[in-house]
Amino acid sequence: MPEQPFDNSETNDSLTVEQAIVNLQGEDLGLRIYAAWWLGRFRVDEPLAVDVLIKALDDEADRTEAGGYPLRRNAARALGKLGDQRAVPALVRSLSCSDFYVREAAAQALDMLGATSSISVLIDLLQDQIPGTLPAPEPPNLAQPFDAILEALGALQATEAVPLIHPFLQHPVPRVQYAAARALYQLTPAPAANQYGDRLIEALSGPDLQLRRSALSDLGAIGYLAAAEPIAETLAENSLKLIALKGLLETQLKQSPDLELPEGAVRVMQLMDELL
Secondary structure (H helix, E strand, O other): OOOOOOOOOOOOOOOOHHHHHHHHOOOOHHHHHHHHHHHHHOOOOOHHHHHHHHHHOOOOOOOOOOOOOHHHHHHHHHHHHHOOHHHHHHHHHHOOOOOHHHHHHHHHHHHHOOOHHHHHHHHHHHOOOOOOOOOOOOOOOOOOOHHHHHHHHHHOOOHHHHHHHHHHHHOOOHHHHHHHHHHHHHHOOOOOOHHHHHHHHHHOOOOOHHHHHHHHHHHHHHOOHHHHHHHHHOOOOHHHHHHHHHHHHHHHHHOOOOOOOOHHHHHHHHHHHHHO
């Protein structure tokens, strides 16, 4: 579920870090939700902001009729963006929250924080072995946020999870299949990993725009160079293709031990120029 900032009369220009922290601890639930979003959106580098966001992960006041915790969701997303490792234990606990979208946000945040200490709990969640969790409230009513979990396990280099990830290549939800391919690419030595990158390239020619967008994001995240031309030719927004190509470029630059641009990086830059 995408972030949903609360709409209130405060603008980004008028809200200060101090006021956002005060609002997050106040009684107005709408202001609290907005403050959590705002602190993450602007990546506020302030220890007190992290402290109050961690506290918000246990909030009971803001609960929907369906049992969801919107404030907790925004707090988890924000903590992932702020990069403070102090948030890791609280985010791991949030993987047991009944709210599907809190678990999703927590998995994504732990991915961003590089929290390898969360791997065992993520594996339990992947196997749906954490009691008290509820499925997504809308179709396809997934038991767990499998795509976020798979992406986190791949990014965290959880090689012990590979046998558990493989079955998700056949999952009935395509975006979950893509997340499994993305994770397996990251967890499999080359050249065997290429089969999973190629699977994502195939997804770029699918009939569903939203799924093509998802595959673009996955290919950008893994930096699969063979996808450069297919990405540029995908029937999708140029802005999304540029973001995916940027991921490929960053991967190429990280792999270059010297200051000379590798051939792959030049090739990607040329494709990006053509899209601008």
